[in-house]
Amino acid sequence: MVVSYHYVAFGEGWDGPQAQLFPVIFRPSAYGWLGVELFFMISGFVICMSCWGRTVADFFTSRVIRLFPAYWLGVLATTAVVTLVPGGLEPHAWREVLVNLTMLQWPLGVEHVDGVYWTLWAELRFYLLFALVVWRGLTYRRVITFCCVWATVALLAKGYGSGPLSDLVMAQYCWFFIAGLAFFLIHRFGPNLLLWGIVGLSFAMGQHTAMQTWRRSLHYVGHNIPGGGVAVLITVFFAVMAGVSLGWFHRIDWRWLPAAGALTYPLYLLHESIGWEVFHHLQYKVDRWLLLGGTVAGMLLLAHLVHRLVERPVSRRLKRGLSAAFAQVRAADTDDGRRPGEPAPPFGDTGRPASDPVTPPLETTAAAPRT
Template sequence: MGGSGKIEFANTLRGIAALSVIVAHYFDVYWTSPVTVSALTNAPLLNHQEIPVFVSAIQLFKYLNLNYGAFGVGLFFLVSGFVIPISLERKGVADFIVNRVLRIFPTYVVGFGITLLALLLSCYYFDVSWMYSRDEVLIHFIPGLRDLLWSRNIDGIVWTLEVELKFYIICALFVTLFKRGSISVFVIPVFIALIGAYASIVLPEYGESNAWLYIKLLTFIYPAKFIVFMFLGVVLYYYHSGKMSLLKTSLVSIGCFSLFAAMWVHGPEKNTATLVYSYAMALTFFVFAMVWPTCFQSNRITDFLASISYPLYVIHGVAGYVVLRILFDLGVAPLVSLFAVVVMALYISWVIHICVENPSQRLAKCLFRKKVLPLVSEFPQQIKQQTPPPPR
């Protein structure tokens, strides 16, 4: 543990994950996927005639089939799976839920607002029409609604928050098992995988006969495999805290990853199943960090990246693409453009962290320190104590 009470290697991995996602989007996707960038920014399609040498050098790992973005997201999911049981052991359900809500929603609302401003800038600069309806925008402000209502993904990153929220809900529902440190929690990913497998089997049938049910099945199948993957973080926490032996940890880990991979390979997104390799590399990297934590001790760079990792993740994508696209159109050199956009993303994320994320977390701690919200969990017991016994 670090001085702040955080597990140092996990906090360092959060910073590495943020850096990995930045590299994926600014040094890969922007240059190699112009159609994707055009769709996200509503800017005219731009095909890069020549990719800068320094960008090509960073892309060398792609020849090893490593996707930086999937690797970074995999690390984020594993860190969440690892630390959530700690929160559940220390807090009540109400405390946990309020803490998660105040951590995710205020920062995301501000970050998504910045994404919308960037899209407005793109529409103004390139003289194009606004492309989203009012309902699509409003729905997007509340992570967890978009996929349920089958609305378009505007910022390209909200899907990961939707997965996280579903994972949090599942953990809260089975809080008793987590507090006991019971290995029965690993029946949950098996159950999810079985439902996902059945949904994938019947999916083609409903695609032709029942569009509503088809959409609902897809809404379950897509995040289900990532929730199973997040339970790998729980497995590793159980081992780290002495709740499971090395043998049990190895067997459960192999089982969970096999379910995750099978759900992807045999699911409706099997055309992207090569990304399983990048998630496997994220798992390997996480295990390495857990076994040799001295290699991942706290330092200023990773601590800074870890502290701003969430706002950075929220705002860097579309806003960064828009600014890069405009700078490219103005003839600014690629190296200068990338440097400017990275600095911009880091600075805005730091401001959001200081002005929004930190105050939100302090509010959550203040509410429970003053015993405002624990009364909710104590209320049933108070009623029981105050209710007179029934007449004999």
């Protein structure tokens, strides 16, 4: 959905109105930005599922190895293409690229190397908030409490126009994360009125906030796309997630699904700016339909190579390194920083030799004479 939106409806990459270049697929592609809302809902479901029974260290490690290897490659590859191919997008300064490699460019006011990276900052904020629950240990009650507190704070922040707080709790998009969390609880523990109430609240608020995003999207697509399609797609997303949580699709076990799922993240990271550069330079040399299809196929192949050659090996190394680092931290907390097999230090905190007996306090060695 997001790729079709950026390639066919966003108004970038092609010379001339895209509604005329791709009249058949332009209108459905104009709703493709809603794929982000679906992604946030899936993220709430999957993160809660994968973190159950894990520590904060496990949570941190899993998120780093999942996000950063492909992201680093995406930042560097996009920068290289934009810099080396003249006449297209404006290249970024090397300092901005360095900041982008941290994934923290948004709070620093640095422009994204690729526009789609804004969603990663939303993911990081979700991880930061949810880490508080992971730190205490995930339980049914704590996740429900987290959903209710997050929703309340988001409403207050939005209502009182609190900029920093509203940004932290993502008052615009939190409803899809919260819905995903509630759907996972339904999946794990079964449905009840409280969980369906959280889902219903998220659905109502999500419909409202999605319409705000739809109004902004009209600026990019350049056409008055009916808002009714937004309501329909949001409803479909919630219905599909309800079906997942209730086990309607448990018989679907197609072997190609994990392979396709593995491509989604590198495809998302790489497709936008690189694809636009391809369109800029080849649209007058190649048939537009062939160019569009070939670019999508090329991006899928590139995503596959990134997953096989970058994500897998780098993730394994990062996992080993971070696991060793956290093991060292735990060991330092239990043995005063000594490495395994290292003898005790000759002096303790008091400066006495470790082998010397501790002299009892004076008042316990002899009874004081009574007066």
